[in-house]
Amino acid sequence: MAILTFTLSEEGVTAFRDALNCLSKFSEDVSIEARKDSFFLSTMNTSKSAYASFRFATNRFFGRYQYQATGQFQDKFYCSMYIRGLISLFRSRSGVESRGDVDKQTIIDRCDIAIEDGEGVKSRFIARIIFRNGLTATHRLPFEVSMPVHAKFNRQEALYHWSISSRTLKQLVDHFGPGTEYLEVNTDGDHVNFTCFSEKTISDDAVLKKPLHTSISVETDEFDDIDVEDKLQIVVSIKDIRAITQHAAITGNAIAARYSLPARPMQLSYASDAISCEFLIMTVGERGGNPAQRTKKARKGASSSNNHIPPHLEATSRRTSAAPSQTSAEIQRQQSEMPPPASSRQPSNPTPRLSAAKASASRIGAFDFRPSQRPPPPTLRSESLFVDDEAWEPVRDEDEDGDENARLEWDHSADPVSDLVNCW
Amino acid sequence: MRFHSDLKNIRTFAKLTAAFSTLEKLVWLRLSDETAHFTVVPDTGSQIWSTLPMDFLFENCTIQSAEPSNTINLELSLQPLHRALKSAQGSISASLRLTKKKGVPVLSMTITTSTKSSSKFGNAPPAAAPLKPPSSYDDPFGDVDEDFQAAGAEHTHLETSLRREHEKIITQDIPIRVLHPDTVASTVQPSLQEPDVHIQLPPLLQLKSISDRFTKLALASGGSSSKSPRLEISANMHGGLRVRIATETADISSAWTDLDNPQLDPAQLRVPIEEHPSTKFRDRGPDSWASIYVDGKDWSRVLSAGRLEGRVIACFCHNQSLVLYVYIPHYDDGAADDAVLTYHVQAYSA
Structure with missing residues (x-):
């Protein structure tokens, strides 16, 4: 029998797919958690350095939402699914993404979802997708009943916060080139600096393969509100930030960051009409010279628009101890491994990159470092603002990459025309 | 060795780098008082040789070099250069400076931009961009206001528009290699015949x-x-x-x-x-x-x-x-x- 049934409208399908797309940048699996009056999608990446969750307001987001408590799922239902399988349902023949020949008739009109489980019933996620043209497709996906892992965030501990328009933040992120791994946010008087860099060591003769090193200085006035310790350097994964800002910019609302010190999690949150989004990402970094000094600015009425987001999510399951929010025992252990923040500060050090490198070295020791932080493949290189016109791309076939990688060496090109037949 | 210059014709510069990079990943740039030579010579395939007047892409330019006839030879990767130029498109101003960061030579591009003009429609004349009054007709992000209101946030139009005019300084460091004159001496342009x-x-x-x-x-x-x-x-x-x-x-x-x-x-x-x-x-x-x-x-x-x-x-x-x-x-x-x-x-x- 169906434990959970709900309906997604046309816009609901799009919003659901956007959320899943965002989640898929963190992990392969998504956890679904449903109660009588709440619906969560969440995931944690394999290295447990990033956690993402989307809370849907059941009464506003879903056309119809019904939770039937049964058997083991008395107060809540939970399961885990393969994200790509789920995304592909909502993409089916809609042609929304492919700008090519958009057939309006195959746009999804609505989607009825039923989740069945229990004694003598196959565990299935059943999606009935009704297209504009009257076609109905029914998909049955298997799922695994497993308790979701939530990361906790201690709002009391997070002394520092800022919030900014998500579109402004995305425009900043768009300036960062491919091949970089880290984003450092530091405050300096009335400016906030966003610096994107790579830590990969590169031999001298490959110096031209280094990625673009980008740094953006933003006036604090640009923020809706900000309250951060001066000279605090906090470093996060640029890949996570890209995933978050890309989704946040769709909603267009302000995005709020809350954090404390390096090696403690940062919370990024924003909300749209019926969805609250929360991300916890692990940080590294350096503390500045004067912890008492703050970079501060408050805008009347602009802050605290996201305060309805729960201070921390559910107090979790068996894997909690490995999550970014460690138990007190873990914090103790980590503090013993990390140098105390006060002594690690290097006020005379003007090279954030160097210090960040040091910090992240210690991060690898203290924290299970994320293995998947490779630069995005070249195909993902162009982001929204930077779309090249494809028509001018040369014709090429798949196995040509070898030639493409050939490098120019001035020293060896004494006879640059040697392979031209009978020329000049 | 010193090089400092403001950039102009940024859109053309970006298109140039895009055209270059279809043939090769690297470009050899020779700067002198009068001309900028861009040379693209792949191991195999077609070559590009160009001599552009210095004022085609640069203005307020300073070059100081110990090399003969005040030239600077640089080798740079086209992808980061192109990316930096795209960042600079629609900016209020952009300049290029040869410098060293942590002992490594880089071509550092400093871009002054505002949130508004860094949009994809931001090709307005540089001087006009920050002064332009926000209007829902010509503002590519005019929908922002509506969204804010829909979400119940308490931004007034005035606040949003003021915020958009804030300038930001973007620094893009492009990795380069400074080439010795002897290194480039062996690369010569193929001769040109009178065409049939x-x-x-x-x-x-x-x-x-x-x-x-x-x-x-x-x-x-x-x-x-x-x-x-x-x-x-x-x-x-x-x-x-x-x-x-x-x-x-x-x-x-x-x-x-x-x-x-x-x-x-x-x-x-x-x-x-x-x-x-x-x-x-x-x-x-x-x-x-x-x-x-x-x-x-x-x-x-x-x-x-x-x-x-x-x-x-x-x-x-x-x-x-x-x-x-x-x-x-x-x-x-x-x-x-x-x-x-x-x-x-x-x-x-x-």
């Missing part, structure tokens, strides 16, 4: 899509020689151009007519105009074709020059060489002289 036929090419997007189709056709039809199909390109002095592909199973050609064979300037010629090879080709009539074979994929990369939106003159030496002159118009200054790129197309005899 010179002709203005049809719109490059058209030429490219047909050429690409031929190349793909040859690739798809298989066979041992299909790894790199050769296209035959021919032109005459009577406005005719042909592109032809011949495989074991197919022989297709496309022809253009009524193209322009521009007049030569006798003052620029090494031989009297009546003895010039092109005069002889013209006299022999429309059946006299100068032909050359090109590699389909390389030709496709060359034709990416079309994104520069300039006139292209092709110079054929029958069975010997093909050189393209790509004229780059000034986007910011219509009255100024065009700059020219010289493409030495990798060519094969029959």
Whole structure:
């Protein structure tokens, strides 16, 4: 029998797919958690350095939402699914993404979802997708009943916060080139600096393969509100930030960051009409010279628009101890491994990159470092603002990459025309 | 060694780097008081040689070098350069400076921009951008206000518009290698002959899509020689151009007519105009074709020059060489002289 049934409208399908797309940048699996009056999608990446969750307001987001408590799922239902399988349902023949020949008739009109489980019933996620043209497709996906892992965030501990328009933040992120791994946010008087860099060591003769090193200085006035310790350097994964800002910019609302010190999690949150989004990402970094000094600015009425987001999510399951929010025992252990923040500060050090490198070295020791932080493949290189016109791309076939990688060496090109037949 | 300059014609500069990077990952840039040379020489394939007047891309420029005639030779990776220039498009101002960061030489681009003008529609004249009053008609992000209101946030229009005018400083550090004059001495431009036929090419997007189709056709039809199909390109002095592909199973050609064979300037010629090879080709009539074979994929990369939106003159030496002159118009200054790129197309005899 169906434990959970709900309906997604046309816009609901799009919003659901956007959320899943965002989640898929963190992990392969998504956890679904449903109660009588709440619906969560969440995931944690394999290295447990990033956690993402989307809370849907059941009464506003879903056309119809019904939770039937049964058997083991008395107060809540939970399961885990393969994200790509789920995304592909909502993409089916809609042609929304492919700008090519958009057939309006195959746009999804609505989607009825039923989740069945229990004694003598196959565990299935059943999606009935009704297209504009009257076609109905029914998909049955298997799922695994497993308790979701939530990361906790201690709002009391997070002394520092800022919030900014998500579109402004995305425009900043768009300036960062491919091949970089880290984003450092530091405050300096009335400016906030966003610096994107790579830590990969590169031999001298490959110096031209280094990625673009980008740094953006933003006036604090640009923020809706900000309250951060001066000279605090906090470093996060640029890949996570890209995933978050890309989704946040769709909603267009302000995005709020809350954090404390390096090696403690940062919370990024924003909300749209019926969805609250929360991300916890692990940080590294350096503390500045004067912890008492703050970079501060408050805008009347602009802050605290996201305060309805729960201070921390559910107090979790068996894997909690490995999550970014460690138990007190873990914090103790980590503090013993990390140098105390006060002594690690290097006020005379003007090279954030160097210090960040040091910090992240210690991060690898203290924290299970994320293995998947490779630069995005070249195909993902162009982001929204930077779309090249494809028509001018040369014709090429798949196995040509070898030639493409050939490098120019001035020293060896004494006879640059040697392979031209009978020329000049 | 010092180099500092403000950037202008940023859109053109970005297009140039895009065209360069279809042929090679790296570019050799030689800066001097008067000229900027951009040279692209891949291991195999077509080469680009260009000499641009310094004021085509730069202004308020300072160069100091110990090298002869005050030149600076740099090798730089095109992808980061292109990316940085894209960042600078629509900015209020942008400048370039040769410097060292942590002991490593970089070309540091400093961009002053505002949130609004960094949008994709932000190609407004630089000076006007920050002063422009926000209006829901010309503001690409006019929908922002609506969204804010819909979400119940308490931003007033005034607040949002004020915030948009904040300037941001973006620094993009492009990795470079400073080249010694001895290193670059061995790279010399292929010599240029008096052409048998010179002709203005049809719109490059058209030429490219047909050429690409031929190349793909040859690739798809298989066979041992299909790894790199050769296209035959021919032109005459009577406005005719042909592109032809011949495989074991197919022989297709496309022809253009009524193209322009521009007049030569006798003052620029090494031989009297009546003895010039092109005069002889013209006299022999429309059946006299100068032909050359090109590699389909390389030709496709060359034709990416079309994104520069300039006139292209092709110079054929029958069975010997093909050189393209790509004229780059000034986007910011219509009255100024065009700059020219010289493409030495990798060519094969029959």
